[in-house]
Amino acid sequence: MPSAAMAIAVAKNVCGMLRGAEKPTHTASMAEMGAACVASTGRHFFRGSAATMTVFPVAPDYEKYPEYGRDLNLTFGEIGLAGHWMKSMLHYTFLYQAKMLPGWWLLPD
Structure with a gap:
């Protein structure tokens, strides 16, 4: 379960940064x-x-x-x-x- 939440946060951060975000905006804190x-x-x-x-x-x-x-x-x-x-x-x-x-x-x- 934590792996899926972290993977989703990483994917959203990659998409956001490809769209111009300066830094990661999504987190998945255990x-x-x-x-x-x-x-x-x-x-x-x-x-x-x-x-x-x-x-x-x-x-x-x-x-x-x-x-x-x-x-x-x-x-x-x-x-x-x-x-x-x-x-x-x-x-x-x-x-x-x-x-x-x-x-x-x-x-x-």
Whole structure:
């Protein structure tokens, strides 16, 4: 997730500078973005499992969140079947986008 946000910022900066901007105008600070990770195990739709994690912000901010550097309401981990379903959806969404099928650009990164 952070890689996609940084790539988008870089692409927008390159376009802007080709159009005459003096310096980059877009940013993608890891101190302002979150990330999610899904590690799936198994292939069965009802017996699969996955470990899912979210972190916000990616880079710890001890000024804003003094105790742990992260917002604990948005940082958590789970293990179970729902994560397996999420991984399947992400997998097929990625393949749909990679093949540039109709409406691929409307799907979130």
